[in-house]
Amino acid sequence: MNILLVDDEPLELEQLEYLIQKKFSTCKFFKALDASQALQIVKQHDIFLAFLDIQLPGKSGLDLAAELSRSYTMDIIMVTAFQNFEYAQTSIRLGVVDYITKPVIEEELMEILAKYQRLSRYSEQIIKALQIIQQEYNEKLTLNYLASKIHINSAYLSRKFQEEVGMGFSEYLNDFRLQVAQKMLVDHPELSISTISERCGFNSQHYFSQMFRKTIGQSPRDYRLKETFR
Structure with a gap:
């Protein structure tokens, strides 16, 4: 299962990958610092699950989510440091599967990932x-x-x-x-x-x-x- 992580903070990417690997050790991870890099990765690989930071340089994570939803088949989870209700509403309208805030709490992340655990053997x-x-x-x-x-x-x-x-x-x-x-x-x-x-x-x-x-x-x-x- 291919997982895409998008965040302009390299440390955030490393932490998220570390936490997800605890549950999905056999998954392949792709990391991008902005929307442009993310789109290049998606063009070359079949991504099943994407974690997108909302506050990205240039094109925002919400704009990226909208573009990915239109053109590709993948589950999208939004990540942000801001507890903004409007962000949550926009995420829901875009059809993303979930929305989590930073700092990412391991227990909350595991709850989100639980429904994908069965898929890891496929x-x-x-x-x-x-x-x-x-x-x-x-x-x-x-x-x-x-x-x-x-x-x-x-x-x-x-x-x-x-x-x-x-x-x-x-x-x-x-x-x-x-x-x-x-x-x-x-x-x-x-x-x-x-x-x-x-x-x-x-x-x-x-x-x-x-x-x-x-x-x-x-x-x-x-x-x-x-x-x-x-």
């Missing part, structure tokens, strides 16, 4: 495939499309997916969509079941409800009622 191809699924789950994803995005044969991807993830592509995609739907049912009570079904990438509300009941053990409506009044 090959780069499967990591890339999972990342695309998690970002484009609401689209009409197919195995052929996924294989073309990471430039490998679809039959080979299908076999690798089963071997490493322990389930097939379609099963994983449906499971992930259902996880998103569960959260959406509770967090957005104003949305209809049909709208949630569509936003999660299911072809029809009937199929969504059928899969939801089979996997979760109750209908989407019953699940929403139960979780809302818990």
